[in-house]
Amino acid sequence: xxxxxxxxxxxxxxxxxxxVYVNPISSSQYAWQxxxxxxxxxxxxxxxxxxxxxxxxxxxxxxxxxxxxxNLSFSGQGIFDGLSILNHSSKSPRLVFIETNIMMRxxxxxxxxxxxxxxxxxxxxxxxxxxxEFQPVGILGEIIIRTLKKDELGQSNDLEEMTTQRSGDDxxxxxxxxxxxxxYNQTPDTTVLRARFEDLAKAVENLExxxxxxxxxxxxxxETLCDLAEPQMIREYYRRYFPESKYDYIRVPHCDxxxxxxxxxxxxxxxxxYTKFFKRHAExxxxxxxxxxxxxxxxxxIPAP
Amino acid sequence: xxxxxxxxxxxxxxxxxxxYIPRLSKIxxxxxxxxxxxFYGYNQPVLVLLLLFxxxxxxxxxxxxxxxxxxxxxxxxxxxxxxxxxxxxxxxxSPLIGNTFFNAPxxxxxxxxxxxxxxxxxxxxxxxxxxxVDVYKENHFTNTAVIPRSLRAHxxxxxxxxxxxxxxxxxxIVKAHDFMPQIETKKIENIxxxxxxxxxxxxxxxxxxxxxxxxxxxxxxxFPYFQGLxxxxxxxxxxxxxxxxxxxxxxxxxxxxxxxKAFGYSFRxxxxxxxxxxxxxxxxxxxxxxxSSFLMEYLYIPLGGNKKGKIRTYINLMLTMILGGLWHGAAxxxxxxxxxxxxxxxxxxxxxxxxxxxxxxxxxxxxxxxxFGFVTLAWLLFxxxxxxxxxxxxxxxxxxxxxxxxxxxxxxxLYSLPVILYHINYLLRERKVxxxxxxxxxxPYGFMVFLIIxxxxxxxxFIYFQF
Numbered sequence: 143x144x145x146x147x148x149x150x151x152x153x154x155x156x157x158x159x160x161x162v163y164v165n166p167i168s169s170s171q172y173a174w175q176x177x178x179x180x181x182x183x184x185x186x187x188x189x190x191x192x193x194x195x196x197x198x199x200x201x202x203x204x205x206x207x208x209x210x211x212x213n214l215s216f217s218g219q220g221i222f223d224g225l226s227i228l229n230h231s232s233k234s235p236r237l238v239f240i241e242t243n244i245m246m247r248x249x250x251x252x253x254x255x256x257x258x259x260x261x262x263x264x265x266x267x268x269x270x271x272x273x274x275e276f277q278p279v280g281i282l283g284e285i286i287i288r289t290l291k292k293d294e295l296g297q298s299n300d301l302e303e304m305t306t307q308r309s310g311d312d313x314x315x316x317x318x319x320x321x322x323x324x325x326y327n328q329t330p331d332t333t334v335l336r337a338r339f340e341d342l343a344k345a346v347e348n349l350e351x352x353x354x355x356x357x358x359x360x361x362x363x364x365e366t367l368c369d370l371a372e373p374q375m376i377r378e379y380y381r382r383y384f385p386e387s388k389y390d391y392i393r394v395p396h397c398d399x400x401x402x403x404x405x406x407x408x409x410x411x412x413x414x415x416y417t418k419f420f421k422r423h424a425e426x427x428x429x430x431x432x433x434x435x436x437x438x439x440x441x442x443x444i445p446a447p
Numbered sequence: 448x449x450x451x452x453x454x455x456x457x458x459x460x461x462x463x464x465x466x467y468i469p470r471l472s473k474i475x476x477x478x479x480x481x482x483x484x485x486f487y488g489y490n491q492p493v494l495v496l497l498l499l500f501x502x503x504x505x506x507x508x509x510x511x512x513x514x515x516x517x518x519x520x521x522x523x524x525x526x527x528x529x530x531x532x533x534x535x536x537x538x539x540x541s542p543l544i545g546n547t548f549f550n551a552p553x554x555x556x557x558x559x560x561x562x563x564x565x566x567x568x569x570x571x572x573x574x575x576x577x578x579x580v581d582v583y584k585e586n587h588f589t590n591t592a593v594i595p596r597s598l599r600a601h602x603x604x605x606x607x608x609x610x611x612x613x614x615x616x617x618x619x620i621v622k623a624h625d626f627m628p629q630i631e632t633k634k635i636e637n638i639x640x641x642x643x644x645x646x647x648x649x650x651x652x653x654x655x656x657x658x659x660x661x662x663x664x665x666x667x668x669x670f671p672y673f674q675g676l677x678x679x680x681x682x683x684x685x686x687x688x689x690x691x692x693x694x695x696x697x698x699x700x701x702x703x704x705x706x707x708k709a710f711g712y713s714f715r716x717x718x719x720x721x722x723x724x725x726x727x728x729x730x731x732x733x734x735x736x737x738x739s740s741f742l743m744e745y746l747y748i749p750l751g752g753n754k755k756g757k758i759r760t761y762i763n764l765m766l767t768m769i770l771g772g773l774w775h776g777a778a779x780x781x782x783x784x785x786x787x788x789x790x791x792x793x794x795x796x797x798x799x800x801x802x803x804x805x806x807x808x809x810x811x812x813x814x815x816x817x818x819f820g821f822v823t824l825a826w827l828l829f830x831x832x833x834x835x836x837x838x839x840x841x842x843x844x845x846x847x848x849x850x851x852x853x854x855x856x857x858x859x860x861l862y863s864l865p866v867i868l869y870h871i872n873y874l875l876r877e878r879k880v881x882x883x884x885x886x887x888x889x890x891p892y893g894f895m896v897f898l899i900i901x902x903x904x905x906x907x908x909f910i911y912f913q914f
Contacts, residue, residue, distance in 0.1 A: 143889050144644045150893020151900070158901060171858050172663035174905050252906065261453065277902045279660070279861050287854060314675045321671060 155271075158278060162271040169280035173198075173217040174253075179275040181227050181257045184212055186267050189233045192424070195224030196241030199361040199406060202413040208421055211239075220247030222338075223254055225345045230258040237428055238349055239392075242360045245338050245376050246330055315404060319364060322405035326363075326370040335375070339383045346384070357427055358384060359392035362416060364405040368397035392423040448489040450702050451655055451906050458482060459706065466710060467635040475632060476607050479710065483612040487567070494565050497538070498610060501568075504530045505575040506605045509582045510598060513590040524583035528576050535572040538565055543777040567616030569774055573741060574609050578623040580745055587624030604630055611712070613703040617696075619717040619737035622744075626712070633711030645892065646705030652895040653698030653866075659904030661691035661862045664855060668827070670836040677847045680855050681840065687859035688830055689823040690866040693722065696735070720873040722822075722866075725814040726799075727791045730822060742771050764796070765789040776832070784828040791821060 170176040184190075194200055194208075196215035205213050212235075214224030221240055226249050228238070256262070266273050346356050358380065362368070380391075394400070400416060403409045408416055448455050462482040466475055488495040508527030512520050541559040549556025582590055595601050608626050609615075665688040667673055673681060700717035707714050717737050724730035731739045747767045753760040765786070772785015804810060831837050 143641050143892075146889035147644070147648070147892040147896060150890055151896035154894065154897040155900065158897070171660070172666075174663055178905075256905070272901060278898065279858070279902050283854070283858055283861060286857060290853075314671075317671055317674060 158276075159269065159271040161281075162276045166270075166276070167281050167284050168275040169277070169284035170275065171277070171280050171283060175274055175277075175280075177216040177219065177223075177253065178257065179273075180214065180216070181253075182266065182273050182275070184214060184227065184233070185231045185257070185263070186270075186273070187212075189235070191235055192237040192239065192428070193224070193228060193233075193235045194239045194241070195221045195228065196239075196361070197221065197244040197247065199243050199363070199408075200241045200359075202361075202408045203420065204414045204417040207414065207417045208424075211424075215241065216253070219250050219253065220244045222247070222249035222341065222345075225342075226254045227257055229345070229348065230254075234352055235354060237355050237357060237424075239357050239359055239424065240342075240346075242358050242376060242380055242391075243363070243373070245335060245342075245379070248338070318404040319366070322364070322367055323370065326367045326372050329371045330375055335379060339379050343383050356384075357390045357392065357424065359420060359424075360394065362394045362397040362400040362408070364402050365397050365399060367405055390427045392420060392427070394419070448486050449906060450699065451651065451903075454489065455486070458485060463709065466633075472632050476603055476630065479611060480603060480607050483607075483610040483615060486612040487610065487615055491566075497534075497565050497568075498571065499606075501531070501534055501571060501575060502606050502609050503602075504534070505578050505609065506598075506602045509578055509594060509605065510601055512579070512582045513594045514596065520583060524579050527579035531572045531575045531579070535568060538562060538568050540773075540777045543779075547779075564777070570618050570620055571609050571615060573620050573738075574614075574623070576745065577620070577741065578605065578608065578627075581623040581627075588628055593623075593627040593630075611707070613706040613710075614714065617699050617703075618735075619700050619703060619714050620741050621714055621737070622741070625715060629712055637711060638709060643705050643708050646701050646708065648892050648895050648899070650698045650701030650703075650705055651899050653694040653701065655698075655903040655906070656895075656898045657862055657865055658691050658695035658698060659907055660902070661687050661694065661859065661904075662907055663904060664859050664862075665691055665830070667855070668830045668840070670831060670833070670839065673840055674843050674847075676843070678844050681844045681847075683856045683859050685823055685827060687863055689722075689819075689826050690863040692826055692829065693718070694866055720870050722819055723815060723870050723874055724818050725811050727788065727795050727818060727821075730818055731788075731792070738771065738774070742767050746770065761793045761796070764792050768792065775829075778832045780828045780832045780834055780837075783834065784825055787821075787825045787828075 168179070170179050184193075190210060190212035192211040194203065194211060194213045194215055196213075197220050198215070198217040200213065200215035201217050203213055203215070205211065214227060216223050221244070225240075228235075270276065349356055360377075363373075367373070394416070400408060401412050448458070459482075462478060465471055465478050471478065484495055484498075487498055505527055508523045508530075511523040512527075515523060541562040542564075545556045545559025549559065581587055582594065593604075595604065604627070607630065608621070608623065611621075611626075614621050665684055667676060667680075668684050668688060673684070676684070697718040704714045704717070715737065717735060719733040719736060721730055721733035724733055747763055750763045750766065751759055752763060755763075766789075768789030769782055769785045772781045772783070772788070775781045775784070827837050827840060828834075831840060
């Protein structure tokens with residue numbers, strides 16, 4: 143019985159590999175899987191000139207508008223995961239953009255050890271069908287969703303829709319904003335913050351030794367959160383560890399009225415608006431120019447919904 | 448150390464090889480003891496000291512009950528049980544006591560809430576109590592047959608019984624009278640490979656494919672995120688959590704039973720298709736059997752069970768369930784969860800005493816749905832330990848009417864389906880078609896191996912680790 147069961151499993155693995163080869167349907171079922179897929183596509187894919195590392199905030203950047211860039215920003219995680227994956231890969235980009243918003247999240251070792259695993263990583267490199275984006279249940283789900291049409295099933299960013307900013311004090315958005323304000327108003331533990339910056343300084347130094355140029359950027363959040371205690375303190379530490387005389391920054395003063403879904407994350411149209419702003423500044427900085435101060439720039443055109 | 452980690456796989460392979468080397472057959476138990484200590488202390492070595500302390504209480508007390516002065520047997524047995532309970536109370540319930548009975552600035556309160564919860568303490572202290580009670584009562588074995596005269600040999604056997612790694616941190620709770628008589632030299636040719644394979648494949652499938660994937664969706668039950676969801680997804684999440692908690696714990700138990708079998712030891716089943724239950728009494732005979740039978744044997748019956756009149760029976764039932772609830776976690780929400788089940792059992796007992804309900808498939812299905820629905824609602828207290836958040840969840844369910852989040856529902860359904868099929872397969876076990884299907888059981892097992900390789904979710908700790 144054991145032999146027959148193993149033979150069945152082996153046959154199914156072959157069929158699955160064949161299916162993925164012929165019809166590579168990629169699917170992401172949940173946030174953690176989305177993160178692993180993004181990381182695996184980076185380490186098994188072609189090299190990019192520019193890499194973005196960040197949290198779920200920069201995960202909202204619209205990458206279709208940022209050709210030639212790879213986004214290693216992960217939902218629910220921080221910059222140290224992207225940096226660890228970049229460090230373990232054989233890729234050597236020219237530019238690395240580091241998001242400055244979230245500093246209190248350390249490397250998620252469950253995640254990075256899974257991605258950088260010396261056992262699993264070479265297997266998944268050699269056999270693409272074993273990568274997370276080709277999980278059989280994900281493929282099945284994707285086929286069902288496509289068959290039933292996304293709109294009818296309510297697939298299209300329904301969670302985002304639920305959280306979009308609306309008027310009234312009792313909306314989910316207002317509740318989330320209140321919670322975010324509590325968090326953003328807390329002064330970070332200086333011992334922890336210092337340790338994080340020491341780690342970041344080492345990582346940046348390591349990148350620079352390899353000829354990589356580092357540019358920092360801050361994602362806009364709701365205006366009421368933008369200048370609370372935590373972001374202020376993080377900015378202060380950045381100035382101390384990475385002075386503006388030596389490093390380039392892309393910042394949006396006072397967050398420039400960006401609309402978010404929950405106080406911290408940009409919604410679809412607003413993410414596109416910021417992506418365009420980011421792109422213009424990133425290209426200018428990469429070319430060695432310094433664009434006009436952000437506050438002097440005209441607001442980006444918001445596309446019609 | 449997690450059952451689904453590489454470190455664990457390597458530990459098991461090395462232990463297995465050493466264990467079955469014929470030349471080392473005399474040190475089989477020490478080999479397993481060392482492996483168990485590595486397993487337990489892998490992430491926090493200091494915890495091994497606590498385990499050794501807990502075990503030493505039981506070594507001394509059980510030895511004294513067996514070979515000490517006959518007049519002091521009861522004293523030593525009481526000493527052992529009380530000390531086991533004291534260890535459990537101190538490490539598990541100090542934060543609850545600190546938070547409930549001491550004000551925040553109080554230094555005692557502050558001290559109590561900082562006491563960490565050592566993993567597996569609820570399981571290994573219960574096994575210690577089982578040893579004390581069994582040795583004292585001598586109902587199941589003659590003490591001298593399982594407790595050697597040599598204190599050294601007794602110490603190793605007791606450490607092995609309490610610390611054997613498959614059941615050490617999340618059960619099943621193994622009773623002394625089931626395990627101690629099995630301790631002897633084992634041979635590799637006696638392994639039932641097919642049974643081990645089936646248990647391990649099913650266990651790892653339930654844990655890695657079902658529970659680990661479902662947990663990524665049921666994350667949305669967390670406060671305040673669920674407030675952004677609509678009624679149908681909120682119901683779907685509850686159902687998903689119900690299947691997840693089953694897959695997680697039943698999966699762990701099956702892996703533990705399969706591993707123990709590979710080393711020649713048999714544990715009793717811990718889950719027996721609980722979601723087909725048509726009464727609460729039946730549910731508790733099918734869910735976490737090792738705990739419910741422990742509570743029955745060592746708490747409900749000693750309290751008088753149903754032998755001391757109707758009122759006492761109800762009181763005993765409630766007390767057992769409330770304490771059973773608190774065993775799961777040091778928070779009042781667990782006591783509320785136990786009370787819910789206690790009330791359900793009491794009401795059910797009262798109704799079945801008064802009214803005779805006829806038997807038919809329709810009534811059974813109706814009762815099954817009712818029991819499953821109630822059990823599922825009560826699981827919310829596991830996911831949301833703050834009672835106010837539970838109320839908020841139900842309020843949101845009523846307020847945000849709608850269906851959005853179709854993909855969420857779809858994936859919850861896809862991952863829950865195997866658990867449903869698993870139960871249906873059991874219900875149809877006597878049918879002819881099922882007998883024929885069983886001849887091809889290598890197909891589902893092969894399919895499960897395939898999904899373990901290709902479709903495992905992010906490795907997460909087992910839910911019952913926290914207990």
